[in-house]
Amino acid sequence: MKVPPTLSTVLGNLFKKPATNPFPESEPVPVPEGFRGKLNYDVEKCVGCRLCVMVCPAGVIEYVPEVRKVTFWLGRCVFCAQCVDVCPVNALWMSDEFLLATTDKYEDNLMWFHGEEIEEFKKKLEEQKKAKESAKKEAPK
């Protein structure tokens, strides 16, 4: 009988450890440096220049004129990092986070600077404005 040429390889492999990562029982494979994971946003650094809105190919970013900031729906993001590259004040960066599966495409984890956060920011700006005005009134003439 003719022995198949792959038989010795198959037999050899039968006694080796499996070359797999049994996630989620083990940690996922570490990501390399420069990996493009979930986008992050620092609202305090943002100067509202809108460059990120202009370069985003997927319509993820929207300008909020009342607060001169931007809002994100990451459900559409294609992780291209063009917004990160163009931001002049480093208010955007790609994280290492990639486990983003969800049953709700509008869940909080996929929204940056939405709803209540915008309202809170508006209040903060109003308070700052009032504080400036009262400081001006109290200043000696």
Ligand code: SF4
């Ligand atoms: S990474 Fe790309 S797709 Fe995602 S928000 Fe930035 S520019 Fe848009």
Ligand code: SF4
């Ligand atoms: S590019 Fe940067 S500073 Fe300009 S609006 Fe976007 S996040 Fe803000």
